Amino acid sequence: MSTDPLTADPALKGPASPAADKQAMAGRARRFGALHQAERTLRSMRAYGTVIIFSSVSQPIMYILAMGLGLGVLVGEGGDFAEYGASSYLMYIAPAILASTVAMAAGIEFTFPVMEGFKWRRLYYGAQASPLSPGQIASGHILAVSVRFGIHAAVFTVVLYLFGAISSPLGVLMIVSAMLGGLAIGLPIMAYVSTLRDEKGQMSLIQRFVIMPLFLFSGTFYPLTNLPGFLQVLGWFSPIWHANELGRLLAFGQPTPAWLIVVHVLYLLGITVTAWLVTVRIFTRRLGLEEWRGRTPGAKADARRQDRLAVKDASDVARSAAAETAPASRGELPRISFRRGFGANYYSGNIRAVFGRGLTAIRNNRGVIFLSGLLEPVLFLTSFGLGISPMIAGVDAEQVGLSGGGTISYAAFIAPALLAVSAMNGAIFDSTWNVFFKLKITKLYRTMMSTSLGPVDVAVGEICLALFRGGLYALGFLGVLLVGGLVDPLAAVLMWFTALFVALGFASVGMAVTSFMTRFQQMDWMMMVLMPMFLFSATLFPISVYPVGVQAFIQALPLWHAVELMRDIAFWDFSGLTLVHIGYYLVMIVAGLALTTYRMKKLFLR
Amino acid sequence: MPVEHAIRATGLTKRYGDFTAVDGIDFTVNRGESFGLLGPNGAGKSTTMRMIAAVASRSAGTMSVAGLDPEKNGPEVRARLGVIPQQDNLDEELSVRENIIMYGRYFGLPRRWLSAKTEELLEFAQLTHKATSRVEDLSGGMKRRLTIARALVNEPEILLLDEPTTGLDPQARHILWDRLFRLRESGTTLVLTTHHMDEAEQLCERLIVVDEGRIMAEGSPAGLIRDHSTREVLELRFGMDRNQEQAQQLTTLLGSPGPASSNDPVSSNGSATAGRDVGFSHVEVLPDRLLVYAGSAESALEQIHAAGLRPMTSLVRRSSLEDVFLRLTGRTLVD
Known part of the structure; x- marks a missing residue:
């Protein structure tokens, strides 16, 4: 019978706020x-x-x-x-x-x-x-x-x-x-x-x-x-x-x-x-x-970097002080040159600047992240080559569509495929995640487009950067293959160029697709497409194990063409199909670049 | 061929689907002038800036920037502009110095020339001691100054500033204003958007007031205040519920002709009370306060006190562009 609500039994108060006590x-x-x-x-x-x-x-x-x-x-x-x-x-x-x-x-x-x-x-x-x-x-x-x-x-x-x-x-x-x-x-x-x-x-x-x-x-x-x-x-x-x-x-x-x-x-x-x-x-x-x-x-690493730069700065200042005799002035503004004429609104002829910016950014980031991309194909090759090989006598050359008969070792079978996969992964990563980030989060492209750069300069510059990275990774992986005796030197050289070619195909299409994306979640869906493509495209086993219908579906996908192209080169076994693979990528490159440029213009020059 | 004006737009229109962001505006910016676009968020200021900067197409109208059509000669127009966007979009992956150098590279400027120019700009932005820092280590004011320094790397004829000091603390703002004054003195044309009245009054020689994509007024800050407002303003608070009814009373009190001039024919909200040194114009009711427009707010306050009205707070201030905007559109600028 208390009159003070604060001391009243909360159980008696019925529907009181649960936050009251x-x-x-x-x-x-x-x-x-x-x-x-x-x-x-x-x-x-x-x-x-x-x-x-x-x-x-x-x-x-x-x-x-x-x-x-x-x-x-x-x-x-x-x-x-x-x-x-x-x-x-x-x-x-x-x-x-x-x-x-x-x-x-x-x-x-x-x-x-x-x-x-x-x-x-x-x-x-x-x-x-x-x-x-x-x-x-x-x-x-x-x-x-x-x-x-x-x-x-x-x-x-x-x-x-x-x-x-x-x-x-x-x-x-x-x-x-x-x-x-x-x-x-x-x-x-x-x-x-x-x-x-x-x-x-x-x-x-x-x-x-x-x-x-x-x-x-x-x-x-x-x-x-x-x-x-x-x-x-x-x-x-x-x-x-x-x-x-x-x-x-x-x-x-x-x-x-x-x-x-x-x-x-x-x-x-x-x-x-x-x-x-x-x-x-x-x-x-x-x-x-x-x-x-x-x-x-x-x-600590960052502090060291800054110290290093500061020292370099000081020596630069000292040098310019020593060379005081020369006029200190930087002179008049040099002529800002750009292309005129056809498509001058899209392409100002300065891809170099976009590429140069990317290199500087890579240099400023920690090298270990850059190098980690190299590790993945090597790890895959080590794991599957060493772990699966004891269970497989060899891959029947005929089964995988190579002429000449006989069997090839499992490691030699997957090595070219892994190179194709790493070219794809590198190009996709650079042209999707990184591009999305610069497009939506840091708005780097918007900044670039407020200068005299055009959309084509930006798109091509970024694709060049993806190729540069992919090229380095491919170089490293091919080095491992050479040491392991899995490819010939001549084939390796050709395969390096092919890796760039494949990467270009994926980078241009990837960039076009990314330009349509508005949220990070959509990227998840894209990754869900890549994973099965990796598993099924004749990378780890020949597609002849599947019924014809499934085979046809796989053969329509880009990675299969890349894998087959790499294998043709690795085993020096060319046919008319080789040309089909090359043609497939040429179409991808042209269509991807055209769509990317169109989208860049749409996004930035509205 | 030298062109008298830096920017000239006629019938400038921008539509996004059904929505008209900019609705047929005309304006001219003279060379070396500092020109402002003043208006609330969504008035079409930024869209206008984007059309000047050759990154947005026009739906209708003509525009010439430094004598060129931005839609036809995008890169060439942009080469003559310095653009400072609303949000600092500095390159976080580069150091302070690299930010300026790379930006210059986007214009195709040679590295050798840039390295000297960059030091000069770092000096100008008072960032020399931060040259090797990462961008993320800079304060808000420093980032803004770097953005401006970066936009100057191509020695632009016209500098476009979108909300240059929004979000900065007062000290950082004043440093920035000082830098912009120097640019103005060196003959650079400044075009800026703002919804801060004090900024417009500080920086603009001439401005247009924009609302819903149309120009509401044009002139110098002082001229606009003279034309559209009284000299002083009295801000009164009576408490949320009572503001509206008090407004009625005040209008009657201050507006009604005094006994001495009861047969004065001028209407109640005119300047009929000028003889009593109030110079009353009108009362605006805002959700939280009343604004009494009068030539002498001090005398108006005296009269209010004399009539026995007791506002909770009162403030006498000079009229500003904010009041001009309120008068022109019936709305406040910052909500």
Whole structure:
């Protein structure tokens, strides 16, 4: 019967605001705070929910069709895998592919959103102002990502069952091992990313130097024992390998000694728990009373660069002071020259400046990011060449449409294809992500167009830059092939020019497509087109394993032509079809350039 | 052939689908003049600037920039212009010095000449000590000055500035204004858009007031104030609910002829009360305050107090372009 509303029992007050009782509210936050944060993260994931579900369904289908069935034909069904407990190659790789795709998702979910929370959109600082503790914010993110892994793994498993890639009902449990693997690889990365104050290409370095190598050397597509000893060691450290092996144990009872099972479980759990605690601690340092602002990666390197420039500056000044006798004036403004006449509104004849700007920008960025592009084809070649070769006697030359008969080694078979793929990837990356960034985010092209440059100068300059980068990568990869004895020197020279030619085709089309894009999410869809193209275009196995209809579809895609063209050169086996491949790219180049120029004008000269 | 005017536009029109951004405007900018386009957001200022800069086509009308048609001779026109966009779009991947050099390269200028010119511009922008820094390490004011220095690399005849000081703190603004004054003295034609009245009054010799794609008035800042407003303004706050009714009272009070001149034939909102040194013109009602336009705001306030009205706050100030705009369009400029 109290008259003071503040001391009245809140239970008696009926529909009072849940925010009225501050003490209860704080208590709720203390108990369930991590769940609140998890809910927020999951809600934000709904924005790209379609992408998550689509990729969860399409990835297993893609890998089943490509690796399980395509590569499986080369590897030979049954027999070989009985000793591991699997009845087919598809069955053998299925659990490992699940674990690997979860690991890939971990590489995204524990990097960009964390950077977004601390820096880009400062979402964590919003949560910091609520009763949530920093540790709860960290754990909330981890829980939400775990849920996403769970959904992905569940959908994935269902698809695998439907295709008969899993038989034992116990296989459902590999959802758990895959999730654990994802956390074991993702949480150390999250701990690292949460120490960063600024992002300077670390995300792509993590992708290329951590996720990719671990994916390739964790016995996903072949038993780890196929690799030479020193590469096996890399696999032992990889959480993906432990998750793969646990998944195989659960899915088809791969014979495993008891001690090894304990090692797998303890290793994954140990990393997960340790990294989780470290992450909570770092979040507490940054969002708690200490207000630590994180470290700036590359700050020292940047300071050194500035010092170097300052020294150079000082010596320049000294030199010009020494040469004081010469008139100090810079003279009159030189004539600004540009083309007149046909198309003068589009092309001012100054591609050089656009290209020069790109080179300066590359020089200012950290070299390791630039060089990381070189690594990818080499890693692929090492992993597949060394790991798959023991399972394949060789590729029948006739089967892949080469004359002369006989067999070729698997490494020699995939090497030219990987060069074509790396030319495509480099060109696409430069002409899509980088162009989109300069188009929409930094608005560099708008700046360029306010000078006397025309749209053609900008488009061609950027494409030249993509080719320059692609050319360097191809050079590096061909060097590796030469050392490995996989190509002849003469073929290598021709293949280098072909790599540039292929890159030009993809760069001009990629740039045209990018000019239509308005949001980053659309880029995701484009990447979803590239991945299957890579897997199916006769890169890792001949397309003769597919029915004729499917073959025709693949042959309509650009990458197949590039791969075939490269192989024609590598095995010095030319035919009328070679000309078709070349023609295909000529059309791509001309159409792509024309559309790009048209779009550039539309975007900038409205 | 030397052309008297830097820019001349007649019937300049820009339509995006059904929407008319610029609706047939005429204006001329003389050489060496500093000319302003004043108007609220979405008035068509930026679109007009883009048409001058040869990055937007016209839907109708003619335009000549330095004697050339920007639509036909894009690169040639742009070579004579310096463009300072609303948002600093500096190249974050380059250092401060490289930003200027590369921009010069876009004009096809030789490196040797540029390296000397760049030092000169760094000096001008007071950025010499930051020459090797990354752009992201600069403050907002420094970035703006670098953007301006960069736009000067081709020694432009005409400098286009879109909202040059929006978002800068007062000190940075004054440094920038000082640099722009120097440019004006050196004979560069300045064309700037702004919705800041004080900026227009500081920088423009002549300006056009633009609203909804049309020119509302043209003249010097002082001339526009003289023609469209009173000398002084009295700002009064009575509290949100009472502003409207008070406006009625004030109009009656200040506007009604005093007893001495009760048979004065001039209407109630004219300058009939000039004899009592108020010079009342009219009252504008804004959501949060009342603006009393009068030759002498001080006397008006005295009269209001004498009548027993008690505003919560009162402020006497000189009339500005803001008031001109309000008078011309019935709307405030910054909302």
